[in-house]
Amino acid sequence: MNFKWGEMMKKVTYGYLKFTEYVNKISIFLVFLALAIMTLVIFWQVIARFLLGGAFAWGEELSRFLMIFMVIVGAAVALRTNSLISVDILLERATGKFKKTLIVVIHIATIVFCIVVIYYGTLLAQNFSIQKAPSLQVSMSYIYMFLPLGATLMILNSIACILEQFYPRKEIEE
Amino acid sequence: MILLFFLSLLVFMFIGVPIAISLGLSTIIGIALHETLNMAIVPQRIFVSLNSFPLMAIPFFILAGNLMGAGSMSKRMVAFASSLVGHFTGGLAMVAIVTSMFFAAISGSGAATTAAIGSILIPAMIAKGYKIEYAAANQAVAGALGIIIPPSIAMILYGVAAEVSIADLFIAGIIPGLLITFSLLLSAFFISKRDGYVGVEKSDFPTVLRAFKDSILALLMPVIILGGIYSGLFTPTEASVVAVVYALIVGIFIYRDISLKNLPKIFMDSGESSAVIMFVIGTAGLFGFFISINNIPDIIYQSIESFIVSKYIFLFVVVLILLVAGMFLEGSAAILILVPLLLPTALSLGVDPVHFGVIMVCSLAIGLVTPPVGIDLFVVSKLTNLSIIRIARFAIPLILILIVDVLIITFVPEISIWLPGFLKD
Numbered sequence: 001m002n003f004k005w006g007e008m009m010k011k012v013t014y015g016y017l018k019f020t021e022y023v024n025k026i027s028i029f030l031v032f033l034a035l036a037i038m039t040l041v042i043f044w045q046v047i048a049r050f051l052l053g054g055a056f057a058w059g060e061e062l063s064r065f066l067m068i069f070m071v072i073v074g075a076a077v078a079l080r081t082n083s084l085i086s087v088d089i090l091l092e093r094a095t096g097k098f099k100k101t102l103i104v105v106i107h108i109a110t111i112v113f114c115i116v117v118i119y120y121g122t123l124l125a126q127n128f129s130i131q132k133a134p135s136l137q138v139s140m141s142y143i144y145m146f147l148p149l150g151a152t153l154m155i156l157n158s159i160a161c162i163l164e165q166f167y168p169r170k171e172i173e174e
Numbered sequence: 175m176i177l178l179f180f181l182s183l184l185v186f187m188f189i190g191v192p193i194a195i196s197l198g199l200s201t202i203i204g205i206a207l208h209e210t211l212n213m214a215i216v217p218q219r220i221f222v223s224l225n226s227f228p229l230m231a232i233p234f235f236i237l238a239g240n241l242m243g244a245g246s247m248s249k250r251m252v253a254f255a256s257s258l259v260g261h262f263t264g265g266l267a268m269v270a271i272v273t274s275m276f277f278a279a280i281s282g283s284g285a286a287t288t289a290a291i292g293s294i295l296i297p298a299m300i301a302k303g304y305k306i307e308y309a310a311a312n313q314a315v316a317g318a319l320g321i322i323i324p325p326s327i328a329m330i331l332y333g334v335a336a337e338v339s340i341a342d343l344f345i346a347g348i349i350p351g352l353l354i355t356f357s358l359l360l361s362a363f364f365i366s367k368r369d370g371y372v373g374v375e376k377s378d379f380p381t382v383l384r385a386f387k388d389s390i391l392a393l394l395m396p397v398i399i400l401g402g403i404y405s406g407l408f409t410p411t412e413a414s415v416v417a418v419v420y421a422l423i424v425g426i427f428i429y430r431d432i433s434l435k436n437l438p439k440i441f442m443d444s445g446e447s448s449a450v451i452m453f454v455i456g457t458a459g460l461f462g463f464f465i466s467i468n469n470i471p472d473i474i475y476q477s478i479e480s481f482i483v484s485k486y487i488f489l490f491v492v493v494l495i496l497l498v499a500g501m502f503l504e505g506s507a508a509i510l511i512l513v514p515l516l517l518p519t520a521l522s523l524g525v526d527p528v529h530f531g532v533i534m535v536c537s538l539a540i541g542l543v544t545p546p547v548g549i550d551l552f553v554v555s556k557l558t559n560l561s562i563i564r565i566a567r568f569a570i571p572l573i574l575i576l577i578v579d580v581l582i583i584t585f586v587p588e589i590s591i592w593l594p595g596f597l598k599d
Contacts, residue, residue, distance in 0.1 A: 031445035032438050035233060042230065042415040046408070060227055067233065068224045071456065074449025075194070084192035084450055085504045089546055091190040102189060109191045113199045121217035147217045 013167040020160040024080055027073050027153060034070040038063040058135035065133075065143050072150025079110070080157040100165045107158040114151035114158070121148040176468060179204035183461075193507045198457035201464045211467070216460060223459020224452065227411055228340055231330050232282070233448035234414030239281030240444045241421035242392070243290040245431040250389035251276050252294050257377040257385040264366025265373030266302055267312050268359050270295045274316035275323055275355045279396035280417065282327035284505075284542040288317030288553040296557055304371050310558045311543075311569035314550040315576065316358060318539040321505060323351040325399060325410065327451065328538065331506050332531040334455070335462065335513040339528075340410045341403050345594045346528045350536055350583045354576065361575050391424050404597065451506050458510035471518035478519070485523040489584050492516055493537050497577070500541020504549065508538055532590040536580045543569050543576075 045059045078084050094102050125144035133140055182203050186196035198216070205211045242248060255272040262268055270291060277287045292313040299309035321328040324344035333340035365371075377385070386393075399417050402408035408416060425432030432440075465471065482488045495516075499508045512534070520530045542550040545566045555562050583589050 028442050028446065031449065032441045035237065035441050035445040035448075038230065039234070039237070039415060039418055042234075042411070043419050046412045046416060049412075063230060064225055064227060067230055067452075068221065070233070070445050071224055071449045071452040074446045075453035078446050078450045078453075079192070081446075083446070084194060085454060085507055086190050086192045087187045087502055087547065088190050089502070090188060105189060106191050109186060109199055110195050113195050113202065116202050116213065117198075117217055117220070120213050124214055124217050124221075144217070144221060147221060 010167050013163045016163060017160055020080065020156055023153065023156060024077050027077050031070050031074045031077065034066040034073075038066050038070070056135070061133055061135050065136075065146075068143070069146050072146055073153060076150050076153035076157055079154050080160060082161075103165055104162050107162050110158045111155050114155045117151040118148040118155075121145070121151065175204065175207045176470060176473075178207065179464075193504070193511075194453040194457045197454070197461040197511070201457070201461050204464050204468075208468075211464075215463065219460035219463045220456040224456045226334060228330065228334055228409075229452065229455065231325070231340070231411040231414040232327050232452060233444060234411070234418050235282040235325055235327060235330075236286070236448050236451075237441065237444040238414065238417035238421050239277075239283065239286040239290075240440050240447075241418065241425055241432065242277070242280060242395075243286060244436060244440055245421070245425040246429055247389075247392040247395075247421070247424070248273070248277060248290040249294060250385075250392050252291065254382075254385040254389040254393070256374065257382045261373040261376035262363065263373055264362040264371050266295060266299045266304065267309075267362035267366055267371065270299070270309075270313050271316040271319075271355060271358045271362060274313070274319050275351070276393065276396065278320040278323035278351075279325075279400060281320060282325050282330070284317045284320035284539065285549045285553050287320030288313055288550045289557075292317065292554055292557050296554065302371070302374065305369065305568075306558055307560060307564055307568040308365065308369070310554040310560055310565045311572060312362060313557075314543045314548070314554045314565060315569055315572040317550040317553070318542045318576065319351060319355060319358075321539050321542070322347060322354060322536055324348065325403075325414065326535060328505055328509055328535045329531060330410065331451075331455065331509045332513060332534060335458075335510055336517050336527055336531060338531055341406075342528050342594045343531050344400070344403055344410065345597060346532050346590045347535070349589050349593055350532055350579075353583070353589065354536070354579045357575050357579055358572065361572060365571070391428060395420060454507050454510055458507070461511065462514035465514045466518075471515060474515060475519045475522060482523075485520075485525055486585060488519065488523055489525065489533065490581075492520070493533065493580060493584055496534060496537035497540060497544070500538045501544045502547055503541070504547070505535075505538040505541055508541070509534060526587060526591050528594060529587045529590045533580070533584050536583055540573060540576050540580065543573060 041059045041063050048056065075084065091099065091102060121144065125141040128140040128144050131140045132138065133143065179200055183196055183200035186199055187193060202216060205213055252269060252273050255269045259265060259268045259272055274287050274291050277291055281287055296309045296313055300306050324347045326347060329343040329347060330340055332338065333343050395417060398420060399413045402413045402416065403410055426434065499512065517527065517530065521527060542548050545551060545562050551562045551565055554565055
């Protein structure tokens with residue numbers, strides 16, 4: 001009975017890791033797009049300022065929003081690759097079970113933070129539903145939803161990191 | 175409440191929770207224990223902290239640095255520096271320092287500088303008979319110039335956190351950056367004299383000229399960026415995007431060493447590295463808001479008022495705090511955490527905020543080369559396969575020189591604030 005349960009979890013984990021991999025590929029592609037558009041728009045602003053003597057406010061606004069998107073989605077991808085800035089003196093010296101526990105605790109802490117961001121971030125977005133961005137004229141609630149969106153991606157990746165501790169990649173692929 | 179808030183922050187950071195999330199979580203605990211604050215400020219302050227145009231210089235400078243590293247610009251700069259100073263005693267060590275200084279004037283980070291220059295010069299130095307540990311230590315320390323010489327991501331972060339003009343900070347960083355470069359060059363000379371590292375063959379004038387011609391487009395980049403900012407032609411953010419477009423045009427059309435195929439990868443990597451730094455900005459903004467709304471800087475000020483009799487004693491303590499913090503914390507995180515705690519006291523003691531920024535950035539630059547967490551050390555350790563501790567041992571005399579430099583910069587404010595004032599008049 002126990003054995004079968006383990007087999008099933010292995011399969012579920014495998015599918016889940018594949019799924020997050022796919023999501024992260026899309027995420028990093030969107031990060032690329034955001035940065036590329038930011039580059040084009042802001043460079044164009046500089047040119048416009050010199051040629052036309054003034055820049056359009058929507059360019060700056062658009063790139064600020066793209067940057068917020070890039071940061072929160074890029075940070076979610078970085079969470080999966082363990083490249084977020086952290087103090088890893090303890091983690092580096094930890095081994096075996098202790099290390100596993102430590103990693104699980106770290107990701108549970110991350111998930112708690114993300115839940116707060118998702119819950120209150122969504123409320124905040126709702127409160128801003130009538131306000132529009134000054135020059136783009138889109139509802140600010142869409143922009144505020146970037147944070148809950150990024151936090152959701154982070155939870156997705158944190159769960160992947162936790163599952164990986166119990167069902168290591170290699171073992172699954174065998 | 176405040177004690178629990180700080181304690182939880184230390185515990186989260188120590189067990190390895192990403193710093194951005196540690197800052198967010200401990201503030202959430204603080205808010206939960208607070209009588210009047212609403213949890214809604216969590217997403218709101220994160221959003222407000224990120225929604226800033228000056229910050230956009232960070233992804234652009236990172237991107238510009240990565241584009242330069244991908245093409246042949248760094249190689250060309252090494253060749254030119256080598257034709258200039260390569261023939262002195264300790265020539266290649268000096269080339270590493272001088273090229274790092276130039277590269278630092280385009281890229282804003284220490285790790286990028288160390289990786290780009292070190293991958294070329296460390297093998298060259300070993301081939302020339304330099305001890306591998308010294309070559310590695312020299313490059314790690316020279317890479318620290320990356321965050322001191324403007325443009326500097328650390329200065330952008332300080333400018334945004336402290337509400338100080340980023341352009342002023344960039345100008346203020348020039349003379350301290352040159353002072354540190356010069357002291358490192360001297361140390362390279364004396365160490366090489368002692369250990370018998372001779373220079374490379376002296377280049378004749380046509381060779382120098384050719385190396386100059388080959389690298390002119392790379393050398394023009396800092397002129398455009400810094401000249402543009404200092405003359406008031408560009409804001410730092412505009413200059414950063416001009417740097418990106420310039421690196422793209424030179425790399426794709428003129429030097430033809432960046433292929434279009436590689437571009438998405440470079441953009442993705444730069445986007446992710448920027449996100450890693452800027453995610454900390456978001457939650458550090460939340461953390462800073464919580465600190466100031468609870469008057470924590472006042473509490474700190476009142477509790478140390480009786481010990482700190484002059485601003486110089488305070489600054490000395492600050493340098494010590496920064497050196498220790500730099501050993502464990504990544505520089506940008508340290509700035510974002512410590513500015514809201516330390517700056518108010520510095521201001522009430524009459525310290526110039528631009529000078530304070532230079533002190534912070536230079537002190538934390540030393541953290542790039544001090545174990546256990548020194549990003550430059552990690553980079554050279556990867557390049558040479560030497561252990562961090564072995565490199566760090568060779569870096570000690572160089573680190574001592576940097577500390578002396580920082581103390582000079584701290585106690586002679588004119589080194590930092592004279593040039594911005596002079597240019598304004």
